[in-house]
Amino acid sequence: MIEALLAGPVIPAARGLLGRCLVSDIGGTRTAVVLTEVEAYDGADDPASHAYRGPTRRNTSMFKGPGTLYVYRSYGIHWCMNVVCGPAGTASAVLLRGGAPLDGVEVMTHRRGRTARLAEGPGNLTQALGVTGEHDGMSVLDGPIRIEGAPVPGEIVASPRVGITLAFDRPWRFVLVR
DNA sequence: ATAGCGATGTTCT
DNA sequence: GAACATCGCTATA
Numbered sequence: 001m002i003e004a005l006l007a008g009p010v011i012p013a014a015r016g017l018l019g020r021c022l023v024s025d026i027g028g029t030r031t032a033v034v035l036t037e038v039e040a041y042d043g044a045d046d047p048a049s050h051a052y053r054g055p056t057r058r059n060t061s062m063f064k065g066p067g068t069l070y071v072y073r074s075y076g077i078h079w080c081m082n083v084v085c086g087p088a089g090t091a092s093a094v095l096l097r098g099g100a101p102l103d104g105v106e107v108m109t110h111r112r113g114r115t116a117r118l119a120e121g122p123g124n125l126t127q128a129l130g131v132t133g134e135h136d137g138m139s140v141l142d143g144p145i146r147i148e149g150a151p152v153p154g155e156i157v158a159s160p161r162v163g164i165t166l167a168f169d170r171p172w173r174f175v176l177v178r
Numbered sequence: 179a180t181a182g183c184g185a186t187g188t189t190c191t
Numbered sequence: 192g193a194a195c196a197t198c199g200c201t202a203t204a
Contacts, residue, residue: 075197076186123197
């Protein structure tokens with residue numbers, strides 16, 4: 001079950017999220033992707049995590065229970081989304097970095113203003129699905145943004161995380177191949 | 179094909 | 192004042 005997966009340690013949770021369906025019901029339209037790229041951030045034990053230095057106004061959602069959405073503004077421009085893992089207060093989370101379009105391709109094309117690379121990259125993924133700061137703190141188990149179904153099979157490849165300077169040697173970026 | 183750069187909210191020094 | 196879990200445009204090859 002997805003609830004048990006998210007309640008556990010962040011690395012298995014990150015791997016277990018790959019290949020699952022990420023669904024968005026916003027503005028009366030459904031858009032969905034298959035998750036193909038994620039990164040794990042291990043709360044207080046991870047120098048690269050937003051929660052490393054404790055709670056702030058921005059990262060409040062990270063300290064809530066498993067399945068909580070943590071949406072933050074990146075570089076003042078883009079929205080990035082995480083799924084919180086582990087018991088409340090742990091502040092571990094999985095950054096959703098990319099997906100393969102599944103439903104609502106028309107809508108995603110319109111929201112993105114292009115037809116290629118609709119949901120590749122964390123900023124592009126949120127834009128394609130219409131996720132913004134107003135979804136921060138919602139649950140991925142019952143809200144307008146949900147994780148659904150069982151994962152599609154595939155090979156998982158681990159590599160260093162992208163775009164960070166601290167603890168960049170931890171191979172906590174996971175990509176689903178084919 | 180690869181490199182450089184601007185946009186800009188939140189956090190930290 | 193500077194760094195940052197980014198992206199797409201522009202220039203140069």
